[in-house]
Amino acid sequence: MSHGNGNGAVVPGKEGLDEILRYSARLMAQRGYHGTSLRDIASETGRSLSGLYHYFQTKEDLVYWINVRGFSALTKSLEAILSHLSDPEDRLYALIFNHLDYFSHHRDEMKVLMLGTHNLTLERIAEIRRLKDGYTEQCRQVVSDFIAHRGGELPDAKGLTRATYLLFGMMNWIFGWYSPQKHGTGRDLTDDIFHTFVDGVCARRKIDDRRERVGKLVSGLRKEHHD
Amino acid sequence: MSHGNGNGAVVPGKEGLDEILRYSARLMAQRGYHGTSLRDIASETGRSLSGLYHYFQTKEDLVYWINVRGFSALTKSLEAILSHLSDPEDRLYALIFNHLDYFSHHRDEMKVLMLGTHNLTLERIAEIRRLKDGYTEQCRQVVSDFIAHRGGELPDAKGLTRATYLLFGMMNWIFGWYSPQKHGTGRDLTDDIFHTFVDGVCARRKIDDRRERVGKLVSGLRKEHHD
DNA sequence: TTCCCACCCGAACGTTCGTTCGGGAGGAGT
DNA sequence: ACTCCTCCCGAACGAACGTTCGGGTGGGAA
Structure with a gap:
């Protein structure tokens, strides 16, 4: 954990996260939180299910x-x-x-x-x-x-x-x-x-x-x- | 009792359905559609899970x-x-x-x-x-x-x-x-x-x-x- | 070379979901 | 007596869920 990202409201230093959040927002806007699965997000972003967990917990x-x-x-x-x-x-x-x-x-x-x-x-x-x-x-x-x-x-x-x-x-x-x-x-x-x-x-x-x-x-x- | 129930537009002749819909609305208003399970509704209405299916499909x-x-x-x-x-x-x-x-x-x-x-x-x-x-x-x-x-x-x-x-x-x-x-x-x-x-x-x-x-x-x- | 680390994956875990199945209690109609 | 019909239930089904685990890259620093 080098730099501890002073979390001042925004963004850990990831770039892939941006993309994931964009697709997540699109899916959740259509189907809601519980209606959107991580598998949906994975396939939409072209990643694997477990690969997503590199960007969030x-x-x-x-x-x-x-x-x-x-x-x-x-x-x-x-x-x-x-x-x-x-x-x-x-x-x-x-x-x-x-x-x-x-x-x-x-x-x-x-x-x-x-x-x-x-x-x-x-x-x-x-x-x-x-x-x-x-x-x-x-x-x-x-x-x-x-x-x-x-x-x-x-x-x-x-x-x-x-x-x-x-x-x-x-x-x-x-x-x-x-x-x-x-x-x-x-x-x-x-x-x-x-x-x-x-x-x-x-x-x-x-x-x-x-x-x-x-x-x-x-x-x-x-x-x-x-x- | 005598149902009657003018209510135009609506309602198959059930009374328990009213109660079920009330509790369903309350739960869904709080947690959304996918966030509300039939088991929640069953326990909230004091019925069994399978018993609910008498009132809807x-x-x-x-x-x-x-x-x-x-x-x-x-x-x-x-x-x-x-x-x-x-x-x-x-x-x-x-x-x-x-x-x-x-x-x-x-x-x-x-x-x-x-x-x-x-x-x-x-x-x-x-x-x-x-x-x-x-x-x-x-x-x-x-x-x-x-x-x-x-x-x-x-x-x-x-x-x-x-x-x-x-x-x-x-x-x-x-x-x-x-x-x-x-x-x-x-x-x-x-x-x-x-x-x-x-x-x-x-x-x-x-x-x-x-x-x-x-x-x-x-x-x-x-x-x-x-x- | 070796080590590290960000990045990515397939396979599985345990849980919860909507739905179905088979059946039982009790009252009304014949 | 017997048959319906309404109302209700426990147990189980297969599917989908969020999450974890163990491992595999490949490039940069030592």
Whole structure:
């Protein structure tokens, strides 16, 4: 055991693990945790069953790593974007754009995140919980700033939590039904969520440069971050 | 005894099946389909493993019946309520109230509905799909009428579908996080969703009698329907 | 050369799964 | 009396599961 990998949220120094996690996420997204066998993963990745165990110790580890990586990356991506924007409306729009953008590029992994963590040990559940709460807290703050900026009726703590989760609901539920050809582009969806959350369903869509501006920023940061 | 059991849509003439489905839903809501064994269900219901098979033929049947019953009941409940209301805003509010009310009284079953149907045969998937589409279509119509009544920008078909699903997202995502003591009463949540969907998060909550009026109607119809 | 170590494998272990089989208790109908 | 039919059970079946074991590469450091 040379370097003891300071586990700061992510990645032991393996490369094969990346591939295994990708295929695992795909299979689990389709059939769930118990519905996906290690033999499935082995044959999908072109490895032997026992060969997999070089990269992890138990099946549970796979869900754990997918969760840690997913929430860490989502949070980090959001942080990077928010650091470039100051206007509360821009920040809210960017939050939604980033969330949908990240999800659409990592559908399988994100679906695994939604399966929950009840297959993990208590410590790991707590760790994932902490990561999730971190992301939620960031979003909560963005929502809070936005409401304050708009001069709306400032909700109490519970009300703010509810509002944030309603936004999460609109953003996350998508992945149960959305298909671009049947429901319009991802950009349309981002705009719909933003405008509905801000002004309600009936609001007329203002045409401005926000979509372009924020969209380019997020896409740019995504590429930058991938290197 | 005298069974009777109107219950439309559903139910072979068994009574023990009700109990089995209740426990199955509870277990599957916690551990998923593959994570729940028939031995779990047997011990939870106080029956023998083989004794269960008097009430169904395969494990898959359980998911099937939970789905059929759930969507049928939800649809029927909504229909009953809408038949008593004509104002588009009342109807939208009632839709949300009914959805949350029904879910809060059948949490486990509804969680199973969200697990999806990919364990079922193709015919059954199609059948559930039809039931789900029926409910969705009703909601779509209510949303459409509401927007028209408000004189908002009438969205095209795709836009209307997106709007309806956004509403679904807010209503369904709840069940991953909601607890009354941490996030306020169910009534507060209903109001939040209604006002957010109608006017956006910042909108000041109007105080009127809608909550009382529609709430009583739904509760009354629920009791009536249970006999 | 020798040793090490990351990487990979076939074969098997013990367990649990969904399902089946053969049968029994008890009430209703004839 | 006898036959059904509903409801229920213990025991077992074959299959699939997660995991382990013992061993085999092949390249880099000593």
